[in-house]
Amino acid sequence: MSIKIFGHPRCPDCVSLRASIMANEGQISFEGHDISQLEDLHAFMALRDASPAFDRSRKIGDIGIPCIVTESGAVRLDWEEYFREQGFKVVHADAEGPSCSIDGSGC
Numbered sequence: 001m002s003i004k005i006f007g008h009p010r011c012p013d014c015v016s017l018r019a020s021i022m023a024n025e026g027q028i029s030f031e032g033h034d035i036s037q038l039e040d041l042h043a044f045m046a047l048r049d050a051s052p053a054f055d056r057s058r059k060i061g062d063i064g065i066p067c068i069v070t071e072s073g074a075v076r077l078d079w080e081e082y083f084r085e086q087g088f089k090v091v092h093a094d095a096e097g098p099s100c101s102i103d104g105s106g107c
Contacts, residue, residue: 001086002029004069006044008036012093014066017079019093027088035065051075 007014021028033040048054048064053075057064068076076082080090 002071004031006033006035007066011065016093017066019091020083023091024088053077
C-alpha cells in the first residue's frame with residue numbers, strides 16, 4: 001500500500017502516524033510532505049481548499065493534519081481508522097508538541 005502524507009514534524013498526531021507506518025514493517029510506503037516547507041504547504045493548501053474532507057477542520061479551526069491521500073485518491077483525516085480498516089497496527093508515540101488547533105485544544 002502506498003499513501004501520501006501531509007503533516008508537520010512537531011505535530012504529535014503526525015509523529016504517531018509516522019511511528020505507526022514504521023511499526024508496520026514496510027507494509028506501507030509513503031510520500032511525505034512537510035507543510036513547513038513552502039512547496040509542500042502550497043500543495044496542502046490546494047488540497048485543503050478543494051476537498052470536502054476538510055469541511056469540519058475549517059469549521060473548528062483545525063489545520064487538518066495529519067492528512068493522508070490513499071492510492072485511490074481519497075483524502076482521509078481519520079488516519080487511525082483508515083489503518084485499522086486496512087488491518088495495520090496503530091501506535092501512539094509519546095510526542096509532545098504544540099497544538100494544531102487554533103484554540104489550543106489538540107490536533
